[in-house]
Amino acid sequence: MLLGRWALKDGGEPGVEGFRGSLTVAAACAVGTALTGDWRGAPAGVWLAGAAMSVAYAVGFWICVMRALQVGPAGPTATINNMAMAAGVLYGLIVLTPGRATAWTWAGLAGVCAALLLLGLGKQAENGVHRGIGGRWARLVAIGGAFSCLSFVIQAHVGTLYPVHKYVFGAAAYALAALLLPPMVRQPERFSLRHERLGGIVLGAVNAASMPLTLVTIRNLGAEVTLPVTVATPILLVLIIGLIFYKERLSTVAWIACLLGALAVAVLPYGG
Numbered sequence: 001m002l003l004g005r006w007a008l009k010d011g012g013e014p015g016v017e018g019f020r021g022s023l024t025v026a027a028a029c030a031v032g033t034a035l036t037g038d039w040r041g042a043p044a045g046v047w048l049a050g051a052a053m054s055v056a057y058a059v060g061f062w063i064c065v066m067r068a069l070q071v072g073p074a075g076p077t078a079t080i081n082n083m084a085m086a087a088g089v090l091y092g093l094i095v096l097t098p099g100r101a102t103a104w105t106w107a108g109l110a111g112v113c114a115a116l117l118l119l120g121l122g123k124q125a126e127n128g129v130h131r132g133i134g135g136r137w138a139r140l141v142a143i144g145g146a147f148s149c150l151s152f153v154i155q156a157h158v159g160t161l162y163p164v165h166k167y168v169f170g171a172a173a174y175a176l177a178a179l180l181l182p183p184m185v186r187q188p189e190r191f192s193l194r195h196e197r198l199g200g201i202v203l204g205a206v207n208a209a210s211m212p213l214t215l216v217t218i219r220n221l222g223a224e225v226t227l228p229v230t231v232a233t234p235i236l237l238v239l240i241i242g243l244i245f246y247k248e249r250l251s252t253v254a255w256i257a258c259l260l261g262a263l264a265v266a267v268l269p270y271g272g
Contacts, residue, residue: 013185014062014063014066014067014070015062015063015181015182015184015185016181016185016200017062017066017199017200017203018057018058018061018062018063018066018177018181018200019178019181019182019185019200020199020200020201020204021199021200021201021203021204021207022057022058022174022175022177022178022181022204023174023178023200023204024200024201024203024204024205024207024208025170025174025204025207025208025211026170026171026174026175026177026178028170028204028205028208028209029167029168029169029170029171029174029208029211029212030167030171030175032166032167032170032171032212033167033168033171036167038164038165038166038167038168039165039167039168042162042165042168042169043162043165045161045162046158046162046165046168046169046172047168047172049154049157049158049162049169049173050168050169050170050171050172050173050176051172051173051176052150052154053151053154053155053169053173053177054172054173054174054175054176054177054179054180055147055176055177055180056147056148056150056151056154057151057173057174057177058176058177058180058181058184059143059147059180059184060143060144060146060147060148060150060151061081061144061147061148061151062181063144063181063184064140064141064143064144064147065077065081065140065141065144065145065147065148067140068137068140068141068144071134071136071137071140072134072136072137072140072141073137075119075120076120076141077137077141078120079116079117079119079120080120080141080144080145080148081144081145081148082116082231082232082235083113083116083117084145084148084149084151084152085152085227085228085230085231086109086113086152087148087149087150087152087153088149088151088152088153088155088156088223088227089109089152089156089223089224089227089228091152091153091156091157091223092156092160092218092222092223092224093105093223093224096156096157096160096161096223097160097222100222100224101224102270104267104268104270105224105268107264107267108224108228108264108265108267108268108270109224109228109264109268110264111260111261111263111264111267112228112231112232112261112264112265112268114257114260114264115232115257115258115260115261115264116231116232116235116257116261118253118254118256118257118260119235119253119254119257119261152223152227155214155215155218155223155227156218156223156227158215159214159215159216159217159218159219159223159226160218160219160222160223163215163216163218163219166211166212166215166216167212169215170208170211170212174204174207210230214226214230217230221269224268225268225269228264228265228268229265229268232261232264232265233265235261236258236261236262236265239254239258240258
């Protein structure tokens with residue numbers, strides 16, 4: 001999300017960056033599909049999941065969440081988007097693998113959610129509590145948050161049931177997202193801007209590498225471990241890097257959130 005926000009500086013167009021990123025992931029997954037042949041025997045459920053994921057990614061993330069970041073507060077926006085991973089975890093524990101959860105699982109999930117909430121509140125307190133909060137932001141973040149929940153549910157579903165078809169799922173999802181985004185672009189002339197093009201391609205490359213790995217990890221460790229770890233760990237790493245290399249100062253709330261998040265991530269594997 002940090003890279004995506006950088007590429008949207010100077011009033012950038014989210015749909016343009018999302019289009020570039022989606023094309024990059026779709027191309028990489030198409031190559032993976034050709035090399036592995038995982039399209040053979042792919043059930044209808046994989047294609048349907050890819051179609052649903054394309055809408056969640058194109059409309060939910062790029063059109064709603066990223067625009068909410070442009071018009072409203074960063075902390076609450078990122079927090080709502082990140083905490084949507086709880087929907088994927090609950091779907092995995094209740095629907096896909098009932099009876100798998102332990103007290104460690106619930107404690108770890110609660111700890112990660114609390115840490116993300118504290119980080120969002122702390123960030124907003126630094127920037128001014130009410131700055132940027134309005135009706136448009138609320139609508140965008142509510143719709144984007146709902147689609148983020150759908151996205152994490154789909155990841156848990158595909159990772160648990162169809163991990164062998166990870167590349168064909170990715171190719172379908174991101175190719176369809178690339179088709180959905182251009183009609184929603186309000187400023188087509190921004191397709192020529194370098195920072196949006198570069199940001200989309202780099203972000204797409206990151207997603208192309210992480211998405212198949214996430215699905216395989218969900219199959220091996222469960223959504224209850226994979227999703228909280230993949231959401232919380234990068235945030236904690238960014239804070240630690242800023243603290244060590246850039247001498248940034250963390251508030252008391254941020255310190256508490258970091259310690260709580262690290263502890264929660266540490267105990268999650270005991271819930272499997």
